[in-house]
Amino acid sequence: DQQVKQNSPSLSVQEGRISILNCDYTNSMFDYFLWYKKYPAEGPTFLISISSIKDKNEDGRFTVFLNKSAKHLSLHIVPSQPGDSAVYFCAASAPNSGNTPLVFGKGTRLSVIA
């Protein structure tokens, strides 16, 4: 039951270019979406979030776009830096439905090449 899907297990990008990580979801009750970054042997680190009332949220080099009709969100990192190399997880929840557990995708491993 993959309610949150990250179809690309890995992505390689040159330093300075844009990284685009994609995520699709199936549950129309989801109304809050988050991106986490994870290094090996560490816990997920919160990056950026977006609620369903918005279609874009920006924080420095990170921008998340939400397309509710397509049930798709993406994370843009520009410019990409070698320190961005990590596994990126998309997560979703339905807090307005009283359901707060996060549902995670399988993750995309980003490699930024210097």
Next chain:
Amino acid sequence: EPEVTQTPSHQVTQMGQEVILRCVPISNHLYFYWYRQILGQKVEFLVSFYNNEISEKSEIFDDQFSVERPDGSNFTLKIRSTKLEDSAMYFCASSEGTLGDTQYFGPGTRLTVL
């Protein structure tokens, strides 16, 4: 910057033994969560806890699991009789509130059941 802490970082136990995983959530947070990640799989929700009681739990969180907030700072996950398939990274998370609040994760405890 406040952070969620977890101890121990690695726990090795024999099948059938009881283990207690410990977490100190961020101090002004009111909601606490346990997630786990079996090697190579997604991060999965186990249980959420608010106001000294379980607010939600997944089907993974069966009778062998329990959670407790024994004092004002610690939040624990007990596995009564460990099985081989309980081997995983266990992540604690906390958030200020529930509606759209970000969950912040600890570094995890790697549980190895032999």
